[in-house]
Amino acid sequence: MTTVTILPMQTPVRYAGFWAGAWRRFRRNFLAMYGIIFVTIIVIVAIFAPILAPYDPLETDVKNILAAPSLTHLMGTDAVGRDLLSRIVFGARPMLLVGIITQVISMLIGVPLGIIAGYAGGVFNYVVQRLVDFFSALPWYLLVLFLIMILTPSLTNLIIALTITSWVYPCRVSRGLTLSVREMDYAEAARALGIPTWRILINHILPQTAPLLLWSFATGIPTLVFAEAGMSFLGLGIRPPDPSWGQMLGTAGQFWQFFPHMFIFPSLMIILSILAFQGLADGLRTAIDVNVNV
Amino acid sequence: MLRHILRSLAGIVWVILLLSIFTFVLSRAVPGGPWDVGDIKFPLTEHQIDLYKAKYGLDKPILVQYLQWLRNAVTLDFGSPYLAPEMTVTGLIMKLLPYSALVGGLAAILALILGIILGAIAASKQNSLIDIIINSFAIIIGTIPGFVLGFLLAYYFGVKLHWFPTGGWQNEPKYLVLPVVAYGFPAVGGVARWTRQCMVEAMSADYVRTARSKGVRNMGVMARHVLRNAAIPMVTSFLPMIPGMMTGSMFIEKTFGIPGLGQYFVNSANTRDYPLIIGITIFWAVLITVTYLITDILYVLIDPRVRLEAKKQ
DSSP states (O other): OOOOOOOOTTSOOSOOOHHHHHHHHHHHOHHHHHHHHHHHHHHHHHHTHHHHOSSOTTOBOTTSTTOOSOSSSTTOBOTTOBBHHHHHHHHHHHHHIIIIIHHHHHHHHHHHHHHHHHHHOHHHHHHHHHHHHHHHHSOHHHHHHHHHHHHOSOHHHHHHHHHHHHSHHHHHHHHHHHHHHHTSHHHHHHHHTTOOHHHHIIIIIHHHHHHHHHHHHHHHHHHHHHHHHHHHHTTSSSOTTSOOHHHHHHTTTTGGGTOTHHHHHHHHHHHHHHHHHHHHHHHHHHHTTOOOOO | OHHHHHHHHHHHHHHHHHHHHHHHHHHHHSSSOGGGOSOOSSOOOHHHHHHHHHHHTTTSOHHHHHHHHHHHHHTTOOOOOTTOTTSOHHHHHHHHHHHHHHHHHHHHHHHHHHHHHHHHHHHHTTTSHHHHHHHHHHHHHHHSOHHHHHHHHIIIIIIISOSSOSSOOOSSTHHHHHHHHHHHHHHHHHHHHHHHHHHHHHHTSHHHHHHHHHTOOHHHHIIIIIHHHHHHHHHHHHTTHHHHHHHTTHHHHHHHTOOOHHHHHHHTTTTTOHHHHHHHHHHHHHHHHHHHHHHHHHHHHHOHHHHHHHHHO
């Protein structure tokens, strides 16, 4: 006969799984929750920008130049009479494009390079390692500024320039992780069974690295959002008249002193979005217990 | 020790050489050149472009151009900017660097002093309310870009309160206050978090517990055991911050209209002024990598364990 004892429900003894545990830790983090809410909202705003924006972001209202915030222009207008709210709404697009697309491309380049270099070793590993050393020795803005100046400023060139500098970190993370996973028993067992290398990489190495890769994806975004705002601010990113928050600050000229709405709204948007992506990355770090030294 | 330094030196020579090849080849490989950037209504004719190329040596094979450039660069001669033939790139750097170095250097010092103090307080009062407040402050301030904070500070302290000028440059300390604060403050966040982490790690070591159990006073433990051991990872990441902030000052220079090197560099966008762009990029890279070398040497000097290992070998 088996006796059934009922455990108190408050303490679940069942291991809920890695991702469920991570989500529970993630939820407790205030900044991380702010991040996920803000990012969701901003993605919706960026997708539905043409519907949400009250005006065309390029349309000039010549009767209302440098108008203060009012009911017709909720955030006021700029020096040529363009509606600031509409420009803020459309400015979410380059921010997300640069932040997310650059990071996706960087991962697609960096992760395979890192995994193959870590698994195969040899000459390929050596070359990748030297390249990583080279890019890690210099701050990102140095190469990005140079590349933008040679390629001429535009959204596409900004993404290209940033990708050239930001594939390095995912590559380093995945290479370091592969080196340790490669020596584990199940990887060796798979090799002993004669499973082809590419299947070992995809079926055994990649899933092990997934949580860390998710984190390294998130952790690169705040810098990229900063880069988009900063480069556009310097006139090296999104070109006028297309709106970008950084560029709105850069082109505020001397007007901002007398018309504070011109810099307050773009400034707030830049700060809030970097904080949101940073909160997400920090939340993930504690949630999946990242402990990397690369 | 000597071998360690030589290895670091070889590392930075490699980085600079590779960067110079990378910048040189890329600048020549991208279609077009200094003669056809921006919105040009009257493009130069084929013949004019040939004359232009001949004048600046751009018609020679790229390897010849590169070796010529390298030979001059070793003697710190980066040529003259196309748009300012009366100056040299080296002269320009020497003239404009002091502004960037002053703003960046002071901002770095401000960030280090404030950050280390805050981080040390947070570490010594681990998991208390003060720790949580400092940590949240560090995270939030660390995400604000300096050039954005600059606008907010300039508006409040410049336009509203009239305490400081909102921008421009004269040789008076009051023109420095807002740029330095706006540039230095966001860096406080990172410094404070790293200081806290290093000190917490050092405090959890066995010898700290031993010292405490011997009855060494808290101040004594902190000064003799914790600080000295936490200093090693702190120095290696804080020292490179100083040239990092000197070279990354173009954003804050634009907010406040400081006539520094970064501002000049950015203003020559859309000109494809090869000698200027390559010269300043290489100069910045040298400044940064040389600091890594100094950090490497300091690391050996302050960490006795590294010396012991070297002796064993």
